[in-house]
Amino acid sequence: MTDHQAPPIPVQPAAPPRPGSLDPRELGFTPQRPVPWLAPLLLISTGLRTLLAFLFGAYLDKRELQNSLPSEVTRQVGPDGDLWLDYVADLGDGFDATYSVAYLLSRPEVTTDGHRLPRGQMLLMGGDQVYPTASGEAYENRSKGPYQAALPQPPADGPQPVLYALPGNHDWYDGLTAFLRLFVRSRDDNVGGWRTPQSRSYFAVELPAGWWLFGLDSQAGSYLDDPQLRYFEEAAQRLTAESRVIIAVPEPAWLKAVDKPGEYDTIDYFIRTIVAPTGARVRLLLSGDLHHYARYTGPDRELVTCGGGGAYLYPTHKLPARIEVPPKDTLSRRASTSECYELAARYPEPGRSRRYGWGIFGRLPLRNPGFATLLGGLHTLLMLAMAGVVAPRSEAAAQRLFSIPLAAMLVVTLLGAVFFAKPPSASGKRHARHWILGLCHGFAHVGLAAAGTWIWLQLFFHAWPWPMSVVAAAVVYGPVAGLVASQLTALYLLVAGSFGVNLNELFAGQGIEDAKSFLRLHIAADGTLTGYPVAVDRICRRWQAEPDGAPDAAWLTPTQPLPLRLAEPPFTLR
CATH class of the missing domain: 3.60.21.10 (Metallo-dependent phosphatases)
Known part of the structure; x- marks a missing residue:
């Protein structure tokens, strides 16, 4: 090991030209926007990287290799x-x-x-x-x-x-x-x-x-x-x-x-x-x-x-x-x-x-448009599945061909809500409050989807002939449902945060x-x-x-x- 005072000031090369604007070509780097932490692709990517780090971290550990570097x-x-x-x-x-x-x-x-x-x-x-x-x-x-x-x-x-x-x-x-x-x-x-x-x-x-x-x-x-x-x-x-x-x-x-x-x-x-x-x-x-x-x-x-x-x-x-x-x-x-x-x-x-x-209500969809889009897609599929079950058979037969079975959608919704309350990659134990709050969140989305289905059947189901009704569901129903569902998720995050659950998501979603x-x-x-x-x-x-x-x-x-x-x-x- 060596022990030394800070060395004298080194001779510096000529200073680079100072930028005259915020143009990345002049700065030499590109200023970045804040990370949208609840973006679906980012959540999946981060989860996979966490899983890989957990499974293979010991095999990829570069600290052992640093033994060849100076030990100053x-x-x-x-x-x-x-x-x-x-x-x-x-x-x-x-x-x-x-x-x-x-x-x-x-x-x-x-x-x-x-x-x-x-x-x-x-x-x-x-x-x-x-x-x-x-x-x-x-x-x-x-x-x-x-x-x-x-x-x-x-x-x-x-x-x-x-x-x-x-x-x-x-x-x-x-x-x-x-x-x-x-x-x-x-x-x-x-x-x-x-x-x-x-x-x-x-x-x-x-x-x-x-x-x-x-x-x-x-x-x-x-x-x-x-x-x-x-x-x-x-x-x-x-x-x-x-x-x-x-x-x-x-x-x-x-x-x-x-x-x-x-x-x-x-x-x-x-x-x-x-x-x-x-x-x-x-x-x-x-x-x-x-x-x-x-x-x-x-x-x-x-x-x-x-x-x-x-x-x-x-x-x-x-x-x-x-x-x-x-x-x-x-x-x-x-x-x-x-x-x-x-x-x-x-x-x-x-x-x-x-x-x-409390800022989660306005910031969640604005900071994370991809998350609101994901919720809109989920609720559209839920609505189509529910409509295929409750609508008259003669009117919903064709639509039923383009919907996922209702039981599968309910399972996906409830499991997604439970895992959202406590992801498998998160540290710490899963307590009863994670299960209770997660299931309540999932059932709330099922209830919202049921209400949306009733409104769709009463007001819009007969407005378009098939297959335009399926297209209208994706174009009209999806964005509205995504916005409303994002506010439901915001309410869940605010309530769950008071119990110490999803505190990170409550604030990460706001950025x-x-x-x-x-x-x-x-x-x-x-x-x-x-x-x-x-x-x-x-x-x-x-x-x-x-x-x-x-x-x-x-x-x-x-x-x-x-x-x-x-x-x-x-x-x-x-």
Whole structure:
């Protein structure tokens, strides 16, 4: 292993021409719209990728191959013996939200609530740098491009900031191929003005005043591979009883363990076997994956989730007020002693989070037209099947030939609703509330289809001769039924969300781009760590090019102010 200070500022090539507009040909990348998370093809694709990752992930695991890469432990200390460190996660979704956060991270400083916060000398991306799936093109358009536009060149007034990145589950969907090409010893060794010094998908960084940062690649919480464990075992030899450790992980296992106790086993094993024998203390756990800000405080450490880098908002009003870490019923037979952690802060606030949920009625069909189309097709088939049963035989005989048997349609509808309440690929157990709510949702759609069938038979069935009646059903009935059914599904999501079911779909279906956040940490020369969770209530949606700016100035600037505030008062670890 090598130990070195940040190298001197390298000689940079001539700055590329600054774009004069938002034309992708000038920017060098294509700004992307937010991902329509309930689009049928995307749901199928994501489900298949999750299934393949579950079945074949161990065979495609590239972490074992990284044993041949350099095993460096770097050291990052600011010129005054302190360090400013930025943390952002879940950033590679729509351009407006991603670039709003990237623009703020690239500013020389931001001022909020009376605090002047200099730009981080180190930027840590905590996972899911791209959505919905990883590829070279997706990284270029959804993460690297926006961050390069925010900080095109190293700043002229100081040392070049560094960037470290952890892979999340979306980064793993291509087996980590594109992630390694971009962040691990990439050819240009830069993402815009940030230098990328990491040599593997995991890393250990020595920070000022006895602080250390360990970034773990747990591949969706499964396990830590042997080369990674050996890497951290060697790094931990430099820890002492006075050392304090920050551990960054791809998922907030302390929260997911509430429903699935085994989720925290990997982190607990790492702390027990790697960190604890040295006498060092883990004071801070950092994660993204859930797209909000939340901090749990306990007797020995802080547990922080900060996934507000650009992806759709995830609610906070259902967060438990108290958790036990590790859970007392953990699957590990040699777990650490359980401690209670209290919810100290969250963003957005619970009331605002609840109000966001009501937006599902308008946003569901607008954000996900393919989902509304799918519902329209399902209800058209249901109507044709019901009409073929209840209509007079002489009038419905021909139509019956073009309809699916009613029993089959009822089974498909009810099973689809049950699996929607708790997909097989989702983590955690299927509880009674998933079955009850799923079946109620399915029967509600059957009832809606029955009402639609009655209206169709009474008003429109005789208006067109066969086969025009079947065509009219697809052209006229389908779109209307899809819109009405989408509102029924929205009502279900709102009700189910109050029971903690389909919370992700309730907010993913809206694709809320506002309420973003990042965490700015300051480690003073005396060892005091202070955390400033910066909240962005509204993102910018209109940008203007700055063709005459300095080489290190942002290519695009907001035409409207970005309102900043702290999600909570600064927290301090001494």
